Amino acid sequence: MNDPEVAQLLALIGTVDDTGALRSLRDRIQEELERKLPNTSVEQFYSDLNEVHDAIVSRAVHLAEQEMARTGNGFPPVPYAYLLFGSGGRSEQTLSSDQDSAMLYEIPDNADNREQVEAYFQAFARLVVDILKTAGYPPCEGNVISTNPEWCESLSEFKRKLNRWFEEGHWEVVRYLLIVADARMVAGEERLIQELKDSFYRDTLEKPLIVRRMLDNTMKHKVLIGVFGQLLKERYGEDAGSLDVKYGAYIPMVNAVRLMAIQAGIRETSTLERLKKLKEQNRLPEEADKYAAAFRLFLKLRLLTMERNEGGMYKNNGKIAGDRLTAELRRDIKEALKAGKKLQRLVARQTASKLM
C-alpha cells in the first residue's frame, strides 16, 4: 500500500464493529481507489484493491466469530481456515467480484462431537456470507461458497474428497480441482490450507491422466481473435459490438497459466506470480515477459468493463463496450490476444507431449 489515504482507510477496516459500517467503508475506499486509478500502475491497483478485499473478508470472519459467541454458540471449537477461490484466490478481484469461498476446519477422525462442530461451522459460514453480502459481494452463481455443505468441511473429509475427484476425473470434478488450485487463505490457520495443497500437488503428480482432463477444461474458452487477426466481438443483443474480456481474454490466460503452474508444482495463486515462477524455472520460452504484459493489459481491461449495481451488489458483465475500444487500444488488445492464443497452444503442446 503506497497511498497514505487508502492505507488509513484500510486500517479502519480492522476496527469496524458492524456490517453497515463495513459496507460504507468499502464504498469509500473503492471510490478513493477509482479516483486514483489513472495515476496508478495496474499491478499496484490490484494489489491495493485486493488487500482491501482481504481485509474486509477477514474482518467479516472476525465479526461472524464475535456474533457466534454473542449468540451463545461460543468460539470456534477447532482450528479453521477461511479460503477464497476464483479471482479472490488469485488476488485478482476487481471492484465487483463475487464470493467464491470455503470453510475448512480440523477435527480428529475419532472426535465424538463431530456433528456439533459441523453445525457450528455451517452457522458460522452462513454469518460470514451474509455479512459479505451486506458489504456488496454477491454469492457465487455456481454455488462454490462456504454456505454450501460441500465447501464447508473438515480437512480430512476434504482430502478424501480430493482423492475421489482425482479418481473420478469427469468434467465436473475437474472443474472443482482447478478451483481448488487457486485457493488462498484469508483468515484462520495457514497450516490447514498447506496440508490441503500438499495433498493436491501430491495427487496431481501421481495422476498424470487428470492433467489431460484439466487441459480440456483449460482450453474450454477460446481467445477472441480470428484467423485474420480480427477481434471477435459480440454480434447480437444489447452488448453487440462489445468484447468479452473476461471469458475471451482474461480467463483463457488464467487457465493456461494455472495448468502450467500446477504441472510445475508452483504454489503461487496469482497469475502474474505464477508467470514469474514459471520464468524462473525456465518453463517458458523466451516470451515470458510478453505473456505478463498481455495479462497486465487484460487486468486493466477488466477494470474498464461495464459496472452495474444490482440490488446493492457490485456486479459486472465482463465485457468492454465497443465505443471504448480506441484504435490504439484495439491494436494493443490484438497483440495481447495473439500472445494469449500462443500461450494456450504452448500449454496444450506441453501437456500433450508429457502424456505421450
Added chain:
Amino acid sequence: MVKKVLLTVGALLCLFPAMAFADEPSAGMLNMGLNTLWIILAAVLVLLMQGGFILLETGSTRMKNAGHVAGKTIFTVGLASIVWWAVGYGFAFGTGGNAFIGLSDFFYSAPLVGTDAEPYSPTAFFVFQMMFVTISLSIAWGGFAERAKLSVYLIFTLIFSAVIYPVIAHWIWNADGFLAADGAQDFAGSTVVHLTGALAAFAATVLLKPRIGKFNKDGSANEILGHNQVFTALSVLLLWVGWFGFNAGSSLSVGDGFFAYVAFNTQLGAAAGAVAALLISWAFIGKADITTMLNGGLAGLVAITASCAYVEPWAAVVIGLIAGVLVFFSVKLFEKLRIDDPIYALSVHGAAGIWGTLANGFFATPELAAKVGIGEGGLFYTGSWHQLWVQFESVVICGAFVLAASFLVLGIMKAVMGLRVTEEQEIVGLDLSEHGNYGYPEQMKKAQQNLNV
C-alpha cells in the same frame, strides 16, 4: 391369379394385336413425348421446392407464427397458379405483344396433346412456367415474414403473378422481349425468378419495418433465432433436390442429354456455396455458423441458376464459392443497414442472383453460348466486355423495374389498407391473430399461460 391374368392378356393379344402394337409413333412424336415427360417431371420437382420454402421459412421464424407461415405458402401457390392461368402467362409468354409485354393466351386454353412438329406439348411448358412464378413469389414472402397481414399476401399475390413477374419473364425469356433480343443469358432464372422475388421482398421489408425486437435503440441488432434448425437444413435439401428440375428442366428437352450437364454444374455450384459459407463464417466469427452454411448452399444454387448451361465445371465451382462468401457479407451488410431480413432472402436470392447473372459475363464459354443459342462467350474467353455489359444491363433494368413496381404497389397498399398487423397481434403471433389456431397448440398455449401470469 397371376397365371389367369397372363392367360387372359395373352389370349386378347392374339385376338387384337393392335393393343400391343398401335400405330408406330414417328420419331418426332417420340421426341415430343419424351421432352414433355421430362418437363412435367421437372415441373413436379420445382413444385416440390415449395416444401423447401415452407420448411425454410417456418424453421427460420418463431413457433408462434409457424402455422401461418407454412399455410400461407400453400394458399398463395394456389392463388398464383390461377392468376398465372388467367393473365400472367399471357403477359409473359403471349405472342401478339411487343418487346415489353405479351398479349395473347389469356385464360390459357391448354392443348390436349402435342404434335410431332412441336418440341414438347405446350401444356407442359405452361405448367413448368407456372411453377416458376410460384417460386419467385415464395421468395418474396421472406420480406413479409412474421408481421404482414394475411390480406396483404392475398393482394400482393394477385399483382405480383399477374404483372410484376410476367413482365420480367417476358423481357428475358420471351423471344420477343427486348433483353432476350440483346442476348441476355439467364438460363433458369437467377434474375427472372430469384432477383425478382428478392427485390419484392426488399420493398416489403423496408415498408413493413423490422420485426419488434430485431434492433435496439442504439442500432445494434438482436438475433431472432428460428425455432427449428432441422427444418431449415431439411428445407435446403428439398430445395436442392427440386433445383435439378429448376435448372436441368430448363433445358426443356431430353435430346442429346445436355440437361445432365446442367444438373452436374448445378451440383458443383451448390456444393461450393455451402463449403465456402461455412469456412468464411468460421474464419470471421470464430464459430462455424450453421445458418450461414445453409444460406451458402442456397446462394450457390441461386448463382449457378443463370450460368449452369453456359460454363465449364471449374467455373461452376468458382461461381458457387464466391456466392457462399458473398452471402455471408451480404447478411452482415443488411443488418448494418438495419434492414430486417428474417429468411435472408435479400442475400440468398438477391445478392447471389445478381452475382449469378453477372457471372455469365465472365465465365460463359462461346461454345456453350452457341449451343444454348443465346448471347456470346464471357470476358474470360472472348476478351470482350459485351456479354458482361448485357448481363449488367439486364440486372439493372429488371432490378429497377421490380423495385419501382413493388414499392409502388406495396406503398399504395400501405396507405390504403396497411401492411402490418398490430403490435399486440405481432406479439401474440400470427397463428392466433390471422387464423385463430396455433401451429404448435400444446407448446404455445403453455407459453401464453406463462405470459398471462
